[in-house]
Amino acid sequence: MISHPLVAIALLPFTLAARQPDGGVVHAPIVRRSHSNRVANLPKAVEALRKKYGYPVTNVKSANSKRAITAAIPITDEENDTSYSGVVSIGTPPQNFNLVLDTGSSDLWVATTSCTSCGSDIPEFDPSKSSTYKATSSHLEIDYGSGSVQGTIAQDSVTFGSFEMSQELLAVTNIASGLIDDGLSGIMGLGFASISALQTTPFWEALYNANDLSEPLFSFYLERYVNQANQISAAPGGVLTLGGTNSSLYSGSIEYLNLTGPPSYWLLTVSSVTVQGKTISIDPPSGLAAIDTGTTLIGAPTPIAASIWAQVPGSTELTGNWQGLYAFPCDTNVTVHISFGGTNWAISPLDMNLGTLNNTMISNANTTSQMCAGGIFDIGIGSTPAWIVGDTFLKNVYSVFRASPAAVGFAQLASGLSSSTGSSDPNTVQVTGLTPLPTSTCASSSGNGSSTSGSTSSGSQSSNKNIALSLTLLASVAGCFTLFF
Numbered sequence: 001m002i003s004h005p006l007v008a009i010a011l012l013p014f015t016l017a018a019r020q021p022d023g024g025v026v027h028a029p030i031v032r033r034s035h036s037n038r039v040a041n042l043p044k045a046v047e048a049l050r051k052k053y054g055y056p057v058t059n060v061k062s063a064n065s066k067r068a069i070t071a072a073i074p075i076t077d078e079e080n081d082t083s084y085s086g087v088v089s090i091g092t093p094p095q096n097f098n099l100v101l102d103t104g105s106s107d108l109w110v111a112t113t114s115c116t117s118c119g120s121d122i123p124e125f126d127p128s129k130s131s132t133y134k135a136t137s138s139h140l141e142i143d144y145g146s147g148s149v150q151g152t153i154a155q156d157s158v159t160f161g162s163f164e165m166s167q168e169l170l171a172v173t174n175i176a177s178g179l180i181d182d183g184l185s186g187i188m189g190l191g192f193a194s195i196s197a198l199q200t201t202p203f204w205e206a207l208y209n210a211n212d213l214s215e216p217l218f219s220f221y222l223e224r225y226v227n228q229a230n231q232i233s234a235a236p237g238g239v240l241t242l243g244g245t246n247s248s249l250y251s252g253s254i255e256y257l258n259l260t261g262p263p264s265y266w267l268l269t270v271s272s273v274t275v276q277g278k279t280i281s282i283d284p285p286s287g288l289a290a291i292d293t294g295t296t297l298i299g300a301p302t303p304i305a306a307s308i309w310a311q312v313p314g315s316t317e318l319t320g321n322w323q324g325l326y327a328f329p330c331d332t333n334v335t336v337h338i339s340f341g342g343t344n345w346a347i348s349p350l351d352m353n354l355g356t357l358n359n360t361m362i363s364n365a366n367t368t369s370q371m372c373a374g375g376i377f378d379i380g381i382g383s384t385p386a387w388i389v390g391d392t393f394l395k396n397v398y399s400v401f402r403a404s405p406a407a408v409g410f411a412q413l414a415s416g417l418s419s420s421t422g423s424s425d426p427n428t429v430q431v432t433g434l435t436p437l438p439t440s441t442c443a444s445s446s447g448n449g450s451s452t453s454g455s456t457s458s459g460s461q462s463s464n465k466n467i468a469l470s471l472t473l474l475a476s477v478a479g480c481f482t483l484f485f
């Protein structure tokens, strides 16, 4: 999941000036230019805001301060690799939930029993059964583009892996349908504090700040199920190692790449892409990419997505609700390599194939071949980050998110771990059953609310090119925060 770092900046003057109930709404699209100097100043501004309104300046109360440790946390693969979750316990006594593990956002939220729109398949946290739950009088809405959550800013004891601390979170009372899959209850943000809508330090970063982690990093092995004949809605799906790496999950060495710019998302720069062995010209060359476990697919800038699919004979861009996605003949093995300045990492054709499409969805369908949906979509142009590199890529590598020195590392998976290079093996992903694009996305409503939201907008949001957010569910491409007090 991805949301926008600048939004918090836009919100700061607004929240200082207007703190009356429902005093206004600030919408800001993800598709805007970043100003790194402002991002760099964000933590200081947030801290000042916290002091002004009496929030605790730091919320780290680790129960494990005696020794730094490493925790291996099992991951669940949800809905054929749509998202990856882990068990997080909230409250005293602890209530357990499956939360999406999301390096593309920095907030923790959980559906609560006060949520009437959450649906019976979303397990809910009951604050009244927690002796350590402390609600504030502040409410927050986080809009992920494909849907939003609203709730109360609260604090409670949170346990993840073997770590426990008091953590600020959003106790959600309203959730847009389809935002998370059944069985899930919320999101655990694994980005940096500077993009937290709650303006708080994320769980992992608080552990890091308190020196509770053996190593200043966490690592993912994400399993692949998309090619399995009998997919199920949830399956064992990998390992998150908090505070370390697990050498039995990768081979060779980990190649670290320094983050591009100050910590916000986990940002790298795409330096090269090849498709079917042919190199694609990367223009602009400095395409920032958010490395995002919370996004299902890979979003590429418009011209690059077009160049990529131009290398695949018979491929075509989809239209209407599916605009931004590409279809290609299912019997083609699409092999993409991507580099962020080091190794050219191969993406398995298995991950490039999301399943068969009904050819009536394709206006210029090549009726002689069954068409499949591709794992790289057109996210639009003019946005920062320009790319969103999600699980379609991350399933192919062991990935390490390192706070200091700030870097993302990749290594070859150990043999036998989802490293199959088999055929594209198309399955019947229920593409037609997915939620259509919401009529009003955050991006399309950027004119709403206070003028602060539009002031730094590049205005280059390319219509609803980020349509694929509806396909990718949590993969939410667009994102914005709406804050109201």
Ligand SMILES: *[C@@H]1O[C@H](CO)[C@@H](O)[C@H](O)[C@H]1NC(C)=O
Binding pocket: 071, 072, 239, 241, 246, 247, 248, 249
């Ligand atoms: C590393 O991963 C392997 C395979 O999942 C597991 O058996 C082992 O316990 C892990 N080691 C650590 C230290 O987490």
Ligand SMILES: *[C@@H]1O[C@H](CO)[C@@H](O)[C@H](O)[C@H]1NC(C)=O
Binding pocket: 079, 080, 082, 229, 230, 231, 232, 427, 428, 429, 430
């Ligand atoms: C997962 O795959 C199975 C079998 O192909 C299919 O029935 C199911 O609808 C898929 N689920 C999703 C969410 O695509």
Ligand SMILES: *[C@@H]1O[C@H](CO)[C@@H](O)[C@H](O)[C@H]1NC(C)=O
Binding pocket: 258, 405
């Ligand atoms: C990466 O960052 C480290 C620490 O800031 C620095 O020493 C190193 O030179 C950087 N590497 C590259 C390739 O820029």
Ligand SMILES: *[C@@H]1O[C@H](CO)[C@@H](O)[C@H](O)[C@H]1NC(C)=O
Binding pocket: 313, 314, 329, 366, 368, 369
């Ligand atoms: C239709 O698909 C077949 C098989 O992939 C391919 O050989 C043919 O060139 C395609 N025709 C057009 C018009 O794209």
Ligand SMILES: *[C@@H]1O[C@H](CO)[C@@H](O)[C@H](O)[C@H]1NC(C)=O
Binding pocket: 358, 359, 360
């Ligand atoms: C394809 O979609 C059309 C229109 O929605 C529908 O009538 C047809 O039955 C579908 N075909 C298949 C094979 O699902």
Ligand SMILES: *[C@@H]1O[C@H](CO)[C@@H](O)[C@H](O)[C@H]1NC(C)=O
Binding pocket: 331, 332, 333, 421, 422, 423, 424
């Ligand atoms: C795709 O890859 C599989 C496995 O390597 C191979 O069996 C199949 O022939 C390939 N298909 C094409 C069209 O190259």
Ligand SMILES: *[C@@H]1O[C@H](CO)[C@@H](O)[C@H](O)[C@H]1NC(C)=O
Binding pocket: 440, 441, 445, 448, 449
């Ligand atoms: C935008 O503002 C208009 C007028 O205030 C309102 O009717 C509409 O619902 C808003 N749209 C969104 C997406 O907030």
